[in-house]
Amino acid sequence: MNESDVNDGKVNRSPGKTAKIAVKALVVFTLINLIFVFFYPLPALGKISAYNLVFPGRKRLPYGDNPSKSYNLSLFNLDAMFASHEISDSQKPDDEFRVILIGDSATWGFLLQPDETVSEYLNQQNIRMPDGKHLRAYNLGYPVMSLTKDLLFLQRALEYEPDLIVWPMTLESFPEDKQLYPPLLQKNPQAIEDLADLTGLEFETSSLETDFTDLLERTIPGSRRSLADLIRLQIYGVMWAATGIDQEIPEAFDPRLEDLPDDNRFHDQIPPELDEDRLAFEVINAGIKLAGDTPVMIVNEPVFISSGANSDIRYNFYYPRWAFDSFREKMNELNKRNNWIYRDYWDTIDPSEFTNSAIHMTPGGTEEFASLIARAILETISGGE
Amino acid sequence: MNLTNILVFTAFGLLFNLLIPSRWRKWTLLGSSVIAIYWMQPSSAIRNFDFWFPTASIALTVFVWISVQKTGEKRHLATLVAAGVLCGIVLLIGLTRYLDFLCCLTPTRPPDILKIMATISLVAAAWAVPYFFFPEKRFLSTFTTLIIIVIFIILKSDPLGRSASALLRIASGQLAELANPLDLTWLGYSFLAFRLLHVLRDHQSGKLPHYNLPEFVTYGIFFPTYTAGPIDRSQRFSADFREVTGPDNPANLRDNPSFRFNGLKRILIGIFKKFVIADSLALLSVTSQNVTQIQSTIWAWALLYAFTLRIYFDFSGYTDIALGLGTLMGFKLPENFDNPYRKVNLTSFWNSWHITLAQWFRAYFFNPLTRYLRSKPDGLPAWMIIFIGQFTTMVLIGLWHGITWNFFIWGAWHGTGLFINNRWTAWSKPKIEARTYSREAHLAFKFTGWLITFNFVALSWVWFSLPTIKSSLRFFGILFNVQ
Secondary structure (H helix, E strand, O other), rough: OHHHHEEEEOOOOOOOHHHHHHHHHHHHHHEEEHHHHHOOOHHHHOOOOOOOOOOOOEEEOOOOOOOOHHHHOOOOOOOHHHHHHHOOOOOOOOOOOEEEEEOOOOOOOOOOOHHHHHHHHHHHHHOOOOOOOOEEEEEEOOOOOHHHHHHHHHHHHHHHHOEEEEEEHHHHEEEHOOOOOOOHHOOOOOHHHHHHHHOOOOOOOHHOOOOHHHHHOOOOOOOHHHHHHHHHHHHHHHHHHHHHOOOOOOOOOOOOOOOOOOOEOOOEEEOOOOHHEOOOOOHHHHHHHHOOOOOHHHHHHHOOOOOOOOOOOOOOHHHHHHHHHHHHHHHHHHHHHOOOOOEEEEOOOHHHHOHHHHEEEHHHHHHHHHHHHHHHHHHHHHHOO | OOOHHHHHHHHHHHEEEEEEEEEEEHHHHHHHHHHHHHHHHHOOOOOOOOHHHHHHHHHHHHHHHHOOOOOHHHOOOHHHHHHHHHHHHHHHHHHHOOOOOOOOOOOOOOOOOHHHHEEEEHHHHHHHHHHHHHOOOHHHHHHHHHHHHHHHHHHOOOOHHHHHHHHHHHHOOOHHHHOOHHHHHOOOOHHHHHHHHHHHHHOOOOOOOOOOHHHHHHHHHHHHHHOOOOOHHHHHHHHHHHHHOOOOOOOOOOOOOHHHHHHHHHHHHHHHHHHHHHHHHHHOOOOHHHHOOOOOOOHHHHHHHHHHHHHHHHHHHHHHHHHHHHHHHHHOOOOOOOOHHHOOOHHHHHOOOOHHHHHHHHHHHHHHHHHHHHHOOOOOOOHHHHHHHHHHHHHHHHHHHOOOOOOOOHHHHHHHHHOOOOOHHHHHHHHHHHHOOOOOHHHHHHHHHHHHHHHHHHHHHHHHHHOOOOHHHHHOOOOOOOO
């Protein structure tokens, strides 16, 4: 650079030089994107997390409709979700009897504070197991009703060396057409395919997005939403650490329906019996098999039982009586045949302890449910079930 | 300004010198600024006020220009042409109401064209009367100054804003019961007011040169600086304006592309600061929502520092974008920030944070006030004059942001801090200069000074970011672990 290149202290760049810089920038940008497309590091980037390092791990998997109020967000990167959970914090202590709960929004704790969930109430009981270990429960529930989603999370849960997996479930998670509908599963087709290979289950994967749907989506600009979600999850970790809040709980909400519709259909099934071929019962055995030596406790979780209009036809918004009764019959039958660790707690919680849906419970109802689970765990382990 | 605005303005800036011959640049800058302030104006709950607010900005700016005209400087034909162009552009924007494919520059459809024409006629009459019949009357500039200040107070005061909103709602046939001070979304008024007040004061002091109407209106509503400053002086802007619109524009692309390069670089830096860093830090901001939720002292400090950084990157990012846009066209707009968080004392901080605002208050309030106080025969002691000057200046700067107790306290906080810094410097400087200190000691002094200054400023943001004294005190309690 010589005198003629400098103008008022700024470098005088001729149009040719500026154009060269622009072209170089474009080439570098294109190269970086091609490398990104080829290696597609997005899943691996999810493993990089400040949770359990800078700020404490979350008590439940990230999920949120209103991030600015809940300091939480829904994302589809499974590695990122689990890396942000407290279960990813260090090795399992030697004196810990690790219980992992999977399941739907009832397990996750919809409309409940982080310390009002089934897992936290179990922890508050300071249970000591027969061998002297402390029972420590972890919440890997997620607000989506799909047994296949539960199976995916069960597979993940095994990485954390559980001593027992508790799997609350309800009939609404069973219909075949609901198995792959959640966006979380739609966006993780490879995980579903791996699950299918592991378990031998057949999934209707043609409806899933492929990882290679669009080359442009695998570029940095195309992945910007996913990258932004990863960054936002980390940033919200600060708010989680500062407030302990991970869900926006409104002061008022619409309570579960008391007066029910005059409709005895369950999805498009009609009485007198459920068509088993259209329900995902096989996923339960697949999960138990996948867990290997780790016991899996299957729980028919509590549901709201209405006494309002048409309660002679339906138990609640989800279930006509015939369908749910048929479901319970089938579960009992499968239990006997397969010798599950099984508990049927469908009617154990008072109807007044349900909040905005037939499965979401108040803190009181949840605590009561947790006590039942605790008793069942001790019976199971003591009795060698 | 959102990203779309910035993109379009950048393209405009790049093409401005390339495509517009110098004889048309004056009108292009004027026209583009007029169009831009309508485009950037956010929606208002009061019907059609997303059109009327920018119109009021233009009307007020012209009125101020008329207020500062001297008889010998009047060029009636040129002025009429310029006024006609302004009214014509406003009318055309109003006509987009009837052209679906062009509608709308403003968030909602502009008002009925007859209403616009009637308003323009009234405004033109309001311009014409003082222009032709009250030349060089001091009362005009005083009257205009008062109008600007009164509007400012109404916009910044919640009770007055609510009342004004109620009146405007009644005028537009809406329910007054729903009036809210937030209805008065008059974009850029704070900065416009300061530009116009500076012109009026300089006129009253006899320091104002002559400006023609297009030049002056462009100064008032110059689109890069309209929403967030910097608060440029008319004399400085005018010098650039005449150069840019003259035949020897230094930003002419063929001769000196460094303006284009530096302008683009500055814009990109500003975009990164504002839309990446600041908007990410916004997720962590201290707000009235989360102040009741925070449970941890350490994380409360983390949120405070996050807000401290956020406000800097947000504001300085917008400044970078404004300066970059100006540079593209050949304007050398004044800097507004000079690494304020690296300063080792509060005086240096205020010489490097929102520099143009501080300079404005120094020129038009602090200096005249302290001069007046010093001129008294049995005057106050020097230290008291300094205190009054600094305290009241900072309180006014606080109230400029909003007429609330929190902004008052924020201003008082800084005013007191500046005074303490002033007294400390007066006491310690002779002692420090009398001795020789090691390099390590100097570094220690500087570090201590920086630490105190940074945290003093950071803590002041508690008053700035929260709406009430109660929530602010609550947050201080969490910060210092005091119930």
